């Protein structure tokens with residue numbers, strides 16, 4: 546099957562990506578059913594491992610949302626398992642150099658474009674019997690830029706041909722600039738966002754960003770990003786729970 550995120554990108558339509566950080570399949574299904582275009586299973590900061598990610602990917606693939614994974618690190622073994630488990634795109638944290646980006650995209654593509662090993666257990670169930678023929682072009686590869694080093698190397702990172710684009714990590718970037726993790730409104734951080742977004746737009750590359758607030762998400766939408774994450778499942782659960790309790794407690 547085609548990757549709907551690529552279709553939305555070609556149509557220049559903003560995609561909304563949900564964030565599944567709690568290792569439970571019902572919750573992943575519920576998040577996916579909220580109307581997101583994609584849902585990312587977060588193996589970096591989610592407190593669960595690959596075995597728990599599999600039923601989450603099964604649950605997401607019962608909906609229209611594209612199943613994505615943020616891997617825990619830039620590892621061929623883990624990325625191969627997640628693609629075999631049916632992830633249709635990988636967001637890889639902490640890509641700081643062109644070499645990091647090359648290693649990442651090689652793990653996501655079969656030869657001659659990469660070194661992915663063959664064994665797409667659930668990949669064929671989700672992607673279809675012709676999975677092998679189209680996997681190299683359907684699977685989406687997004688490198689996280691979230692350090693000053695990554696920011697400085699962004700042009701080189703984006704020059705890697707098989708990299709589809711970047712996903713900006715505002716908290717780690719703010720921390721690396723000596724600021725608090727929620728300093729996403731700071732001028733220096735915002736300028737970095739704008740710089741990265743413009744670089745991607747000039748090169749026809751995909752750009753997504755995690756948003757810590759609705760206001761930030763609106764600003765990123767105005768900058769023309771391709772994909773927005775409006776918060777994690779846990780953050781949204783907390784926000785609405787505390788909002789209702791505050792109203793009812795008076």
Ligand code: 3PY
Nearest residue numbers: 691714715716717755
């Ligand atoms: C960050 O803000 O650093 C992230 O990784 C968000 O996903």
Ligand code: MG
Nearest residue numbers: 638691714717
């Ligand atoms: Mg991060």
